[in-house]
Amino acid sequence: MGRLTGRDPSLLRRINSTVVLRALRAADGAPTLSDLSQATELSRPTVEGVVEQLVTAGLVAEAAVGPGDVRRQGRPARRYRFRAEAGHLLGVEIGPHRVAAVLADLSGHRLGMLGREVSEHATADERLERVRGTVAELLRTCEVPRSTLRAVGVGSPGIVESDGTVRLCTALPGWTGLPLGERLRRSFRCPVLVENDANAAALAEHWKGVAAGSGDMVFVLAGLSPGAGxxxxxxxxxxxxxxxxxxxxxxxLGREATPERLLSTTGEPLHPLDEAAVAEVFALAREGDARAQRAxxxxxxxxxxxxxxxxxxxxxxxVVVGGWATGLDDVLDPLRRELARYCLRPPRVELSLLAGEAITTGALRLALGHVEEELFTVEGTGPF
Amino acid sequence: MGRLTGRDPSLLRRINSTVVLRALRAADGAPTLSDLSQATELSRPTVEGVVEQLVTAGLVAEAAVGPGDVRRQGRPARRYRFRAEAGHLLGVEIGPHRVAAVLADLSGHRLGMLGREVSEHATADERLERVRGTVAELLRTCEVPRSTLRAVGVGSPGIVESDGTVRLCTALPGWTGLPLGERLRRSFRCPVLVENDANAAALAEHWKGVAAGSGDMVFVLAGLSPGAGxxxxxxxxxxxxxxxxxxxxxxxLGREATPERLLSTTGEPLHPLDEAAVAEVFALAREGDARAQRAxxxxxxxxxxxxxxxxxxxxxxxVVVGGWATGLDDVLDPLRRELARYCLRPPRVELSLLAGEAITTGALRLALGHVEEELFTVEGTGPF
Known part of the structure; x- marks a missing residue:
């Protein structure tokens, strides 16, 4: 019936705890118990009890006391801060040619990043092994114990089910049907959130890229076969x-226009079709080669x-266009021109700001979203 | 901060009133005050107070008492019902060739319907006059006073702004820039909600058509230029x-394939292109005419x-396909076949169940949604 009630004491404790954590994270500097009581409209004894629990849970710590923090009686007022270092998050990209990972604290602040090449012909097991190795090296370099991982986000090509199983993927060998989330949960022993790579990139550009402030956007991953989030x-x-x-x-539909044929300058399909080959075609076109220009x-x-x-x-x-490391500048102008001509309400068109880091950054956002939901959400309200 | 509170007495009254109205509308038959108290978990005196207010407001009435409704003491228990007849709703279609309106009570039960032809060359003023005339005749026929209209929904081609202004419409002369919502609010003196026609049809199929139970659907209005909601x-x-x-x-994009050319059997563009002309081409094709089949x-x-x-x-x-009164059967099979071939996850494809009534029905749903929000929604919960 949707009736409002606040009589359940454990729900009430959870609400209070969430409200205090939010206030701690939103505060400029480290607030005192009185600051928190004022910001949350909770009584001081309630705030004190909640903060004690959060300190015990390792999510809140006493902050260092500054020289101005001295009461009349000479005893300094205690100050508190959210312990972003209480846990860690990973954002992982698994692509046809490379795997990459970014490590961050519970506030999403980046601690380190590592990318490694992988063969486009690697089996699923080999590719997963490459992911595990890359993450292990990153954790070692950053001196972060694996046991502190609270959530891992993953961006990968293909259609991904909500449980992290890859329903269909033509880009990576052995990927269709792979229970990717389950396999990685076994390695990382924490929640693993798997998302389509273009979807992850869309989240990333909204979080830290050119789409900040635009909640209605399309990210076009202009790869061998364009995908979008x-x-x-x-x-x-x-x-x-x-x-x-x-x-x-x-x-x-109706014709067989593969990128191998579209980008061919010889009449034969372009092979292998990778970024280097594409970059070469774009470079030839810029130099005036007529066949490359037509391609x-x-x-x-x-x-x-x-x-x-x-x-x-x-x-x-x-619309944010990303995915190719090269050649996209040439696409932007015709895209804007044609969209302005044919769309009843043409959108703004921009290049990706995050470029090669869009997918890991989006995967990290997924992991951050998961812990925010765990720590900062009360039923019926969104994360802040 | 999103904290839950129920201390505001006027909010509490509104919640209680909403809860009782919902229970009344959801009840099988006419409930007693005790039934309502049980269904709402409100105390009997609270329910009694709320029901009194609702009776005064004209939204609730005492129901006729059945023979089984006699207490031990011989005094029958009072029963109550939602007064759906307390107000009326209109769903209006404004198209290139016709205007139509459906009249309903506050529960959305249909009381009458009327359609009238209009010239595709009619000016905006002439078309609006046709709408007013059609509605006036419908109200007269159903013996419903205009003053009881609580909301009017309208479905019309084009891009419609949230205030009911038509931003762009190529199908109706003089429609682009028309403050359609404002013009109709002046006539009807109640809230008017304007929506794109394909959007209205999508709502309709979800409410009463083939998409009941499917909240992720596309309605394709297969008109002269296909549109979708x-x-x-x-x-x-x-x-x-x-x-x-x-x-x-x-x-x-890239070619000039207008329906007039696509459907031509003569090499010359088909003119005038209306449902009759299209039906003729489809009929010729079924009889084996080769040019019609190619068209x-x-x-x-x-x-x-x-x-x-x-x-x-x-x-x-x-995917629900509607819009043409004829010929759509021929489209369904190729559509299913091609979508199964090219879509990674092909959707179900069905014909519209509401056919020519999809747009008025969707417009009515908009009007119903408006009064439901007014009467049955408490902040933070959706309409039921």
């Missing part, structure tokens, strides 16, 4: 089956069409 | 600027492409 009202839109934004198949034009036309489809379907405020 | 998690997705689903422009195939291919774009972008559970 979308935020609607600040929340990830995964779709009914986790397949939203998998726009790469649109061009298969880039074909490739851009496909990207414009796919992005236009996303924009017409979703009507975002902002 | 989408629900995500049971809520309308309008997009950042109200243009979500305006997929009709996708085919303009239908071209037309279907465009629709499949546009729907595929929507499906890849949004990943809905269900």
């Amino acid at each position: 979308s935020l609607i009202g600040g929340r990830l839109h995964r779709g009914f089956g986790g397949a939203a934004g998998e726009i790469g198949a649109l061009h298969l 880039v034009e074909r490739f851009n036309r496909r990207l414009v069409h796919d992005v236009a489809a996303l924009v017409l379907a979703l009507d975002p405020e902002l | 989408s629900l995500i998690g049971g809520r309308l997705h309008r997009g950042f600027g109200g243009a979500a689903g305006e997929i009709g422009a996708l085919h303009l 239908v195939e071209r037309f279907n291919r465009r629709l499949v492409h546009d729907v595929a774009a929507l499906v890849l972008a949004l990943d809905p559970e269900l």
Whole structure:
């Protein structure tokens, strides 16, 4: 019936604890018990009891006392702070050519980052081993014990189910059907949140990139087959089956326009198709090579069409293009021009600000979201 | 800070009043005060006070007493019911060829319906006059005084701003820039909610059609230029600027494939392009006319492409196709086949169940949603 009640004492304790933690995290500097009582509108004895519990739980510590903190009687007022170092978070990217990880504290402040190459032909086991090795090295370098990990976020290509199983992935060998979340939970012994790579990148650009402040945005991962992640009202839109934004198949309808053919300058499919090969085609085009220019034009036309489809379907405020390390500057102008011409309400179009770090950063945001929900959410209210 | 409180007495009264109204509407038959007290967990004196207020406000009435309703002492227990007849709602469709209106009570039960043709060349003033005339005739026929209208929903082509102004509409002359909500509020003297026609149809199929139970769906209005409305998690997705689903422009990218050309059997553009002309082409195709068959195939291919774009972008559970009164059966099979082939997670595809009444029904749902929010919502809980 949705009736409001605050009579459950354990719920009340949880609310008070959440309110105090929020106030601690939101405070400039380290507040005193009186500051906290004022900020939370809770009585001083209640605040004192809650803070004691949080200190015992390791989430709050007494802060160092400054010279101005002396009461009339000469006894300094105690000050408190949120212990962001009480636990750690990982953001992990698992891609076709590389795996990468970023380590952060419970406030999301970054402590270190490490990337490693991996073969596009690696089996699922080899790729997972590469992830474990990269994370182990990162933890060692940062002198962070594995036991302090509170949550791990992962960005990976493919359609990902809510339990972290990869439903379908054509980009990584052996990835379709892989219980990725479960496998990594066994290694890390903490919650593991797996998300489609373009979805993770969308979260990242909203958190720390060019989409800060734009809750209605599409991130286009302009890889071999374009994929996209979308935020609607600040929340990830995964779709009914986790397949939203998998726009790469649109061009298969009616014609067989693979990127290998689109980017070919020889009449034969471009092989291997990796960033280096693509960069070469873009460079040739800039130097005036006519075949390369036609190839880039074909490739851009496909990207414009796919992005236009996303924009017409979703009507975002902002489109962020990322994914290729190179060549994207050439795509931006035709994209803006064509969208302005054909969309009833053309969106802003920007390049990714996070570039190669978009997926790890988004994966870290997932992990941070998980602990924020654990620590700072009361039923019926969102994290702050 | 999101803290829970129930200490504000006027808020408490509002909560109690909402809880009692919900219980009254949800009850099988007419409940007694004791039934209501049990259903709401409110004390009997509180329920009695609330019911008295609601009777005074005209929203609740004593129900007729049945023969079984006799207490030991011989005095029958009073029973109560929600007065759905306390006000009325309108759902209005304003299209290129016709205007239509449906009238309902406060529970959304339909009392009457009326449709009238209008010229596709009519000016905005002429079209609005047609709407007013149609509504006046409907109210007269149903013997409902205009003063009892509590809310009016409207479905109309184009991009509609949240205040009911039409931002852009190519289908109706003089519609772009029209303050449609404001103009109709002046006529009806009650809240008027304007929505894009495909959006309204999506709401309708979810409420009373083939999408009942599917909160992640796309309604494709297969008109001259296909448009679409989408629900995500049971809520309308309008997009950042109200243009979500305006997929009709996708085919303009790179080629000039208008429906007039797609459906032509003569080499010359089909003119006038209306439902009768389209029905004729579909009928010719069914009789074996080769040019008509090629025309239908071209037309279907465009629709499949546009729907595929929507499906890849949004990943809905269900696609509902409606809009044409005829010929859609022929579209369903190729649509299912192609979506199964190219979409990573193909959705269910169904024909509209409401057909020509989808837009008025959706417009009525908008009006009903408005009064439900007014009458049955407490801050922090949704309508039931």
